[in-house]
Amino acid sequence: MKKMTGIIAMAVLSSAAFANTIVPETSRDGKTKNSSVIATTGEMRTFVAGEYNSKTTEADTAGAQEVDTTNMNVYGAWSNKMISVEADINMGEDADTDNDSYGVQAAYRINKQFAVGLGYTMMGEDTTPETDMSKLEIAGSYNMNDLVIGASFAITSYEQGTTDGSFNTLTVGVGSNANNMSWEAGLTYDMEEDTDLDVGSKIGLFAGMTKVVNNIELDGDLSYKTGDVTSAGGDYTALGFNFDAEFLVGKMFYITPGLNYSSEDVAGTETNQLDLSADFGYRANKIDATFGIDYAVMAESNNVDFDSMAWKVNVAYNF
Numbered sequence: 245m246k247k248m249t250g251i252i253a254m255a256v257l258s259s260a261a262f263a264n265t266i267v268p269e270t271s272r273d274g275k276t277k278n279s280s281v282i283a284t285t286g287e288m289r290t291f292v293a294g295e296y297n298s299k300t301t302e303a304d305t306a307g308a309q310e311v312d313t314t315n316m317n318v319y320g321a322w323s324n325k326m327i328s329v330e331a332d333i334n335m336g337e338d339a340d341t342d343n344d345s346y347g348v349q350a351a352y353r354i355n356k357q358f359a360v361g362l363g364y365t366m367m368g369e370d371t372t373p374e375t376d377m378s379k380l381e382i383a384g385s386y387n388m389n390d391l392v393i394g395a396s397f398a399i400t401s402y403e404q405g406t407t408d409g410s411f412n413t414l415t416v417g418v419g420s421n422a423n424n425m426s427w428e429a430g431l432t433y434d435m436e437e438d439t440d441l442d443v444g445s446k447i448g449l450f451a452g453m454t455k456v457v458n459n460i461e462l463d464g465d466l467s468y469k470t471g472d473v474t475s476a477g478g479d480y481t482a483l484g485f486n487f488d489a490e491f492l493v494g495k496m497f498y499i500t501p502g503l504n505y506s507s508e509d510v511a512g513t514e515t516n517q518l519d520l521s522a523d524f525g526y527r528a529n530k531i532d533a534t535f536g537i538d539y540a541v542m543a544e545s546n547n548v549d550f551d552s553m554a555w556k557v558n559v560a561y562n563f
Contacts, residue, residue, distance in 0.1 A: 266385075266394045266428040267419035270454055272461050272490065273525070273532045275560035277319060278330060278349070280415060281383035282394035285351040285359035287328035292320035293560035299538075304549040313338045326353050332365075342370040351383075360384045361396075373405040390422035394430075402441055409441025417450070426454040436475050444472025446480060459492040478511035488521070496528040504538075517552070518542040534558045 268286040269276045275293045278284050299313040315336040322329050328351040336343045347365035354360065361383040369375040383396035394417055401410040417430020429451040436445040452465035464487035473480045488502025500523035507516045523536040540552035 264419075264426070264428060264452065265415065265450060266417040266430055267392050267421050267426055270421055270426045271463065272456070273527070273534070273560070274562040275532055275558070277332065280396055281349045281351065281361035281363040281381045282385055282396050282415065282417070284328055284330050284349040284363070285353070285361045285383060285385040285394070286387070286392060286421075287321060287330060287351065288323045290320075290322050290563040291560055292318075292563075293558060294318050295556055295558040297554060297556035299552065299554035301550055301552045303545075304551065311339045327351065328353075328361075344368055349381075357387050358384070359387075371404065375402075375404040377402045390420050392419050392421075392428075394418075407440050409437060409439035409443075411435060411437040411441065411443040424456055426452075428452050432469070434471065436472070438475040442474045442476075444474045444476075444478065444480065446471030448482075461490040463488050463490070473511050480510055482506075482508045488523075490523075496526055498525045498527060499523070500525070500536075513546050515545040516542065517544075519552070530562045532558075532560045532562065 264276075264278055264283045265280040266282050268283045268288065269278055274289060274291055278287060295315075295317045297315050297317075300310055301313070302308055302310045313336065315334055317332070317334045319332040320330070330349045332345070332347040334345045345365060345367040347363065349361060349363035351359055351361035363379075363381040363383070365379045367377040377400065379398055379400045381396050381398040383394065385392055385394040396415045398413045398415070399410055400413065402408075412435045414433045414435070415430060417428055419426070419428030419430075430449075432448040432450070434443065434446040434448075437443040446469050448467060448469035450465065450467040453462070455462045465485075467482075467484040469480070469482045471480050472478055483506070485505045486502070488500050490498050490500040492498050502521045502523075504519040504521065505517070508514070517540055519538050519540050521536060521538040523534050525532065525534040527533075534557070536556045536558070538554040540550075543550045543552050
């Protein structure tokens, strides 16, 4: 499971920090990805974007070597009154090991209230033996007086050498994009799978909000997951908190300071990290360009401190 978790992290590294799950993204940058097909069922944006990011991590122990991670990501979306499509291609390298992912999410709006969606993602890592993973997600949403009720069912498959299995995830939640404010809340349930993959059941809660107040956009989310590491047990808990505020500087520029805290306990092995970030951007003539930096002011894994720093360049065009 540790290897599979690493692949997932590589695939989403280039995503913006607070991707929506239930309601579609409304951030002013116009380029933040949706993290679930549920949100894509209400997507109304058309844009194309590209990002390059790099991260360096080094443990504070004698003889430790730097671990470099890079990603080149191209993604975008297209929408009309009935159909929405979001696609993503990522080519990455982690500690000299190549990893790639390809994904597409499509949605069809049956009428003003009902919509359905389908998403598929393939991920691969050039290990020995090779690691392959895929995720198939089916979703539906119902819009009731500006309140969105959504649900999805996902099958995640994993294969590496003699290890071959899958597990299922159910996601349900509510949210709204009305009155200049976007919010959502819901839960996830990872179902136990007693195969050679051996996944324990886990329940997760999540909530998020985006609010524009004059020239400031406030954006944050909170998540918590608990359960078993494997079908035989082993406690698992994870907590995540993100918050940032985008300040407009004149008509074309913006600055976005933020913080991100994450904590994970896998059968007694704890990892805690607190990051401070800053984005500097330009937004005019349908173009949004961002340079961002991220620094871990506190990072610890299994009682060993480590240093982590990342930077990114992202450019998008909104049609």
